[in-house]
Amino acid sequence: MTKLKGFAGKILHIDLNNLTHHVLPTQDYYEWGGGHGFGAKLFWDLSEDIEVVTDGRDPRNVITIAGSPFSGTNVPSAGGRCEVTNMSVGLIPRNRFTRSNFGGHFSSMMKHAGWDAVTVTGKAPYPVYIDVRNDHVMIRDASHLWGKDTHETQQIIQEDVASVEVASGWNGQLDGNSFGRTTQKASVLTIGPAGENQSALGCLIHGAGNAAGQGGNGAVFGSKNLKAISFIGTGAVDIADPEALIKARFKTRDFYAADIDKSAEFAFPSLGGKPEAITFSTMPTGHRVSSCHGCVNGCKQRNAIGYGNEVTCQTSVWYLGAVRSYKFGGNAKLSLAKTGVELTEDSLYAGDLANKLGINTYPIMGLIPWLQKMHAKGELGSGKEIHSELPYERLGTREFADQFCQAIATGTDIGAYFINGIVPGIQQLGHSADVDNGTLHYPYYGMPEHGYDPRAELEWGYATLMTDRDMNDHGLNWIYWTVNLAKLEGIDFPIPAEVLASRFVEKMAPYVQADEVSAMDYASHNMYSEVLARQVQWINHYGRFWKNSALMCDFRWPDCVNTHREDLRGATGNDEVGEHVWWNAVTGEGISYVDGIERGRRIFNLDNAIWALQGRHRDDAKFADYIYDHKMTHNKLPTYLWPATNGAGQWDYREMMGRQHSREGVEEWKSHYYRAEGWDTATGWPTRSLLEGMNMKDVADRLEQAGKLGNEEV
Amino acid sequence: MTPEFARKITRKLTLDEELTAAILRRPRGIFSCNIFSLAEFHYFIQGTRQSLPSVNFSLLEQWLSETIGDQFLADQIADIETQDVCFIDKCKLTIPVVEARLREAYSVLHPENQDLI
Numbered sequence: 001m002t003k004l005k006g007f008a009g010k011i012l013h014i015d016l017n018n019l020t021h022h023v024l025p026t027q028d029y030y031e032w033g034g035g036h037g038f039g040a041k042l043f044w045d046l047s048e049d050i051e052v053v054t055d056g057r058d059p060r061n062v063i064t065i066a067g068s069p070f071s072g073t074n075v076p077s078a079g080g081r082c083e084v085t086n087m088s089v090g091l092i093p094r095n096r097f098t099r100s101n102f103g104g105h106f107s108s109m110m111k112h113a114g115w116d117a118v119t120v121t122g123k124a125p126y127p128v129y130i131d132v133r134n135d136h137v138m139i140r141d142a143s144h145l146w147g148k149d150t151h152e153t154q155q156i157i158q159e160d161v162a163s164v165e166v167a168s169g170w171n172g173q174l175d176g177n178s179f180g181r182t183t184q185k186a187s188v189l190t191i192g193p194a195g196e197n198q199s200a201l202g203c204l205i206h207g208a209g210n211a212a213g214q215g216g217n218g219a220v221f222g223s224k225n226l227k228a229i230s231f232i233g234t235g236a237v238d239i240a241d242p243e244a245l246i247k248a249r250f251k252t253r254d255f256y257a258a259d260i261d262k263s264a265e266f267a268f269p270s271l272g273g274k275p276e277a278i279t280f281s282t283m284p285t286g287h288r289v290s291s292c293h294g295c296v297n298g299c300k301q302r303n304a305i306g307y308g309n310e311v312t313c314q315t316s317v318w319y320l321g322a323v324r325s326y327k328f329g330g331n332a333k334l335s336l337a338k339t340g341v342e343l344t345e346d347s348l349y350a351g352d353l354a355n356k357l358g359i360n361t362y363p364i365m366g367l368i369p370w371l372q373k374m375h376a377k378g379e380l381g382s383g384k385e386i387h388s389e390l391p392y393e394r395l396g397t398r399e400f401a402d403q404f405c406q407a408i409a410t411g412t413d414i415g416a417y418f419i420n421g422i423v424p425g426i427q428q429l430g431h432s433a434d435v436d437n438g439t440l441h442y443p444y445y446g447m448p449e450h451g452y453d454p455r456a457e458l459e460w461g462y463a464t465l466m467t468d469r470d471m472n473d474h475g476l477n478w479i480y481w482t483v484n485l486a487k488l489e490g491i492d493f494p495i496p497a498e499v500l501a502s503r504f505v506e507k508m509a510p511y512v513q514a515d516e517v518s519a520m521d522y523a524s525h526n527m528y529s530e531v532l533a534r535q536v537q538w539i540n541h542y543g544r545f546w547k548n549s550a551l552m553c554d555f556r557w558p559d560c561v562n563t564h565r566e567d568l569r570g571a572t573g574n575d576e577v578g579e580h581v582w583w584n585a586v587t588g589e590g591i592s593y594v595d596g597i598e599r600g601r602r603i604f605n606l607d608n609a610i611w612a613l614q615g616r617h618r619d620d621a622k623f624a625d626y627i628y629d630h631k632m633t634h635n636k637l638p639t640y641l642w643p644a645t646n647g648a649g650q651w652d653y654r655e656m657m658g659r660q661h662s663r664e665g666v667e668e669w670k671s672h673y674y675r676a677e678g679w680d681t682a683t684g685w686p687t688r689s690l691l692e693g694m695n696m697k698d699v700a701d702r703l704e705q706a707g708k709l710g711n712e713e714v
Numbered sequence: 715m716t717p718e719f720a721r722k723i724t725r726k727l728t729l730d731e732e733l734t735a736a737i738l739r740r741p742r743g744i745f746s747c748n749i750f751s752l753a754e755f756h757y758f759i760q761g762t763r764q765s766l767p768s769v770n771f772s773l774l775e776q777w778l779s780e781t782i783g784d785q786f787l788a789d790q791i792a793d794i795e796t797q798d799v800c801f802i803d804k805c806k807l808t809i810p811v812v813e814a815r816l817r818e819a820y821s822v823l824h825p826e827n828q829d830l831i
Contacts, residue, residue, distance in 0.1 A: 276764075278740070278741065278764075279764070313741060313742050314742045317737075317739065317742065317745065321747055321748065324754055324757060324758070325748070325750050325754060328750075328751055328753040328754040328757060329726040329750065329751055329753070329754070330724050330725045330726035330727075330751045330752075330753060331724075331751075331753055332724045332752070332753045332756075332816040332817075332819060332820045332823075333753075333820055333824070334753065335753035335754065335756045335757045335816065336753075336756070336813065336816055336817065336820070343757075365745070369746075369748055372729075373729050376728070376729045377729070441746070450742075450743060451739075451742045451743020451744050451745055452743045452744070453744075474741055477741070477743075480743070481740055484738075485766075487800075487801070488766065488800060488801040488802050489800055489801075489802050490799065490800020490801070490802065490803060491800075555741065637736055637744060637768050637770070638768055638769070638770065638801045639801070
């Protein structure tokens with residue numbers, strides 16, 4: 001096979017059992033694309049005992065941090081993402097091969113150092129970190145870093161790698177046989193105390209706040225005695241057709257760039273949207289927007305107050321409710337005295353705290369009000385039914401946040417219950433009913449709801465059931481924001497429901513035909529249909545290649561509908577600015593948009609083969625009871641509109657509130673999905689003909705050997 | 715307004731008395747929000763440049779009337795609810811109404827500290 005451009009050409013394999021490393025040629029993995037594809041294939045190739053490892057903290061776990069051909073380039077909203085794959089920690093009913101993803105500059109620096117991915121096996125006999133300077137790989141003692149928070153760890157490593165101040169901003173690194181120079185600091189990915197203590201809530205942190213956490217990645221590092229991985233490189237990415245790349249950039253600007261003077265959109269960020277920090281509240285003081293490598297937007301921030309940098313999205317709000325309740329309580333004076341800034345600062349402080357300790361804030365956000373209530377009911381506190389010495393009467397203060405986060409990170413006090421995850425902890429405390437009845441919103445696999453209820457936003461729930469984790473794919477979620485905000489603002493919908501449905505459907509090749517508009521019909525009479533199964537199939541396969549493997553940013557891709565263009569058509573699949581245009585410009589291949597999706601299908605099926613070996617069965621794919629037993633109530637939301645037809649087939653944006661799933665309906669939908677994938681409908685396992693059709697005979701053989709090969713449909 | 719009434723409507727509520735609402739924030743989506751006082755509601759309903767409050771106005775009216783115990787305020791919210799304006803405008807109309815009520819209560823409770831409000 002000819003060497004493809006865009007790739008660095010080498011994958012770094014670290015064997016911590018023996019504290020050695022060796023090089024795997026990327027050429028052996030080209031066909032898997034990068035990112036998740038690399039991670040899945042490396043997991044398959046390097047795992048000693050896929051069938052028997054039941055917890056990500058097992059030393060036999062294989063964790064891969066992978067870039068893509070786009071990493072380190074200026075492909076819009078794609079140059080800085082990085083994929084993490086490993087066996088999970090803390091998921092129910094069983095752990096499984098899973099993924100997470102983070103932004104920043106790690107994958108780009110890894111590429112500039114000459115590596116496409118780093119994969120780690122085994123367990124070090126003592127704490128270590130990996131220090132890579134171009135070709136020079138060192139596995140170094142990390143005893144001086146163990147116990148340090150994520151920010152301090154990065155600073156110590158960066159100082160050790162290169163102190164730029166002493167060399168007029170430049171530092172030198174060996175570059176093969178010559179000497180390269182760079183003005184950049186080393187890019188470091190590290191764990192904090194939560195990962196060191198192998199908490200399922202431990203995550204990986206890069207920079208101030210780029211995090212990968214769903215699946216317990218931090219615990220995996222901790223279990224391997226691996227504190228951090230650092231890269232510094234003085235190279236660049238070899239682009240096959242730089243002119244085509246730049247042309248596509250200009251075209252993208254022409255088609256989609258927001259008019260900064262007119263843009264005041266409060267909608268989901270789209271390709272070409274204006275830079276804006278995705279932080280909850282009024283920014284406390286001066287700040288500037290920052291971005292991942294090569295991004296045309298910027299959705300993070302650096303603050304003049306010196307903390308809360310890159311505290312974005314959910315991390316900026318996990319403690320806000322508690323802060324507000326503590327500060328206001330019954331105090332009218334405070335709420336009238338413009339204390340919004342103070343609230344924001346406390347929230348950013350709590351976000352920063354979690355980032356420093358390396359805690360995944362999504363799961364703990366739902367826990368806070370639950371603890372508040374248990375304490376108020378007299379069931380939680382010193383000497384109570386649930387014993388804890390934390391100062392619950394001060395819940396909402398920085399002092400409480402400090403002690404709570406320390407407890408979570410170190411697995412002490414109340415944190416001891418949640419070392420294996422929130423839902424297992426709640427169950428251990430004898431309060432399973434609160435998960436079952438929806439008091440706590442953890443609708444699937446013990447993971448928290450993302451903010452989009454699966455009873456309304458069907459694809460979010462379905463795609464999660466069919467994969468390994470909260471899918472966190474905002475591809476269709478643009479609809480929620482654009483439509484519902486228009487409704488709340490009392491303005492016209494930017495596009496009629498049927499036209500919007502058509503615009504989305506025309507991007508869903510090859511699984512949905514351009515005239516099958518019903519694939520976007522979220523009406524109750526269509527919620528368990530076969531066409532919705534194929535819609536989710538498109539989401540999963542598109543995502544597995546273009547987003548998880550080519551590493552295009554979820555906040556920008558797919559770009560199905562874009563209001564910056566007159567005909568409202570987004571960049572996805574477009575022959576001038578679509579995904580494949582970038583891929584071909586960077587790598588020199590000549591693939592189509594659908595070719596990429598087909599690669600995603602193959603990667604997704606390898607995932608499913610791994611899950612089958614790990615014991616996954618159709619019966620695992622279930623929502624929490626409250627999704628079936630309770631209606632999505634009206635009491636907190638004014639609206640949850642989505643395109644849907646009525647009984648007469650007329651399209652409109654219709655209310656999704658007030659409905660619930662039925663167990664029979666979800667099972668019916670699952671059967672549609674398994675048939676669409678070619679999986680055994682009884683087990684959900686892949687069949688031999690399917691795998692061999694995708695040139696994966698070895699995978700079929702291994703599944704057969706393990707008794708996990710699906711039966712062919714008669 | 716008597717001091718007793720002012721104390722009543724500005725008190726911190728118990729868990730059973732909370733108002734369940736939500737905040738909309740992209741890309742996080744919807745997250746639940748439990749409100750334990752009129753002051754807390756006043757902050758909540760203002761939203762921010764990047765977030766929106768989300769509350770059912772019928773429930774709000776009921777909460778103000780039956781839980782907070784302020785029928786006058788509940789009636790004003792009922793008036794707002796019947797207006798033919800969008801949800802966000804209803805929220806905007808609610809802010810000064812609640813703020814005026816809080817100022818009135820606070821002026822009764824702490825007449826010496828007017829300039830701090």
